[in-house]
Each structure stands twice: as C-alpha cells, then as structure tokens.
Amino acid sequence: MVWLASKNIKTKRPTKKLSERWLGPFEAIKKIGSHAYHLKLPQQWKSVHPVFHVSLLEPVKQLTIPNQDQLPPPPVLLEEQEEWEVAQVLDSKLKTAKL
Numbered sequence: 001m002v003w004l005a006s007k008n009i010k011t012k013r014p015t016k017k018l019s020e021r022w023l024g025p026f027e028a029i030k031k032i033g034s035h036a037y038h039l040k041l042p043q044q045w046k047s048v049h050p051v052f053h054v055s056l057l058e059p060v061k062q063l064t065i066p067n068q069d070q071l072p073p074p075p076v077l078l079e080e081q082e083e084w085e086v087a088q089v090l091d092s093k094l095k096t097a098k099l
Contacts, residue, residue: 001025001060004039004052025060 003022013019030038032051041050 002028002037002039003058003060005056005058008056009048022058028057 003024004026006019006023011019027040028037029040032038035054036051039050
C-alpha cells in the first residue's frame with residue numbers, strides 16, 4: 001500500500017492550497033521497470049493513467065498502536081463534485097452592507 005502525491009492530479013478543489021497532499025492509500029499491483037509502479041485506482045479515476053514514478057509514491061507506515069484500525073479516507077472526486085442541500089440558514093451577519 002502506498003500514498004500518491006497529489007501534485008499532478010487535478011481535483012475539484014478551488015486551489016491547490018486546499019487540496020490533500022497525499023491521496024490513497026492505493027495498492028501497488030505491479031512494479032514497472034525500476035522506477036515506476038502500477039496502482040489499483042478507484043473506478044472514478046478512469047481518466048488518470050495508473051502508472052506512477054517512485055518519486056510520487058510514499059509507503060504507508062504501519063500503525064504503532066496495536067489493535068488500532070484506521071479507516072481509509074473517502075475517495076477524492078475528479079469528474080464529479082459532491083453537493084449538499086441546505087435545510088435552513090441558522091445565522092447571518094451584515095458586514096458593510098453585504099450579506
């Protein structure tokens with residue numbers, strides 16, 4: 001299992017500053033040559049080529065606390081964007097004549 005650097009992956013975040021630095025963890029299926037790995041990517045990432053250079057990968061570190069389970073983070077959406085419906089506005093503030 002490896003983490004994938006997000007520097008060459010386009011996401012729907014407004015800026016790179018707000019994006020995750022590492023995506024995954026992903027399973028390394030096969031070593032390609034001496035400097036690349038083929039990763040098992042989610043189905044939502046059809047447009048992303050699954051072979052990455054080792055400089056973009058970081059091995060997943062084992063947990064130091066025994067019996068501690070770490071759930072993988074939710075997948076980052078590349079093609080779609082999540083939407084939420086607002087039930088009600090609880091509070092608002094008027095600042096210099098703007099909401």
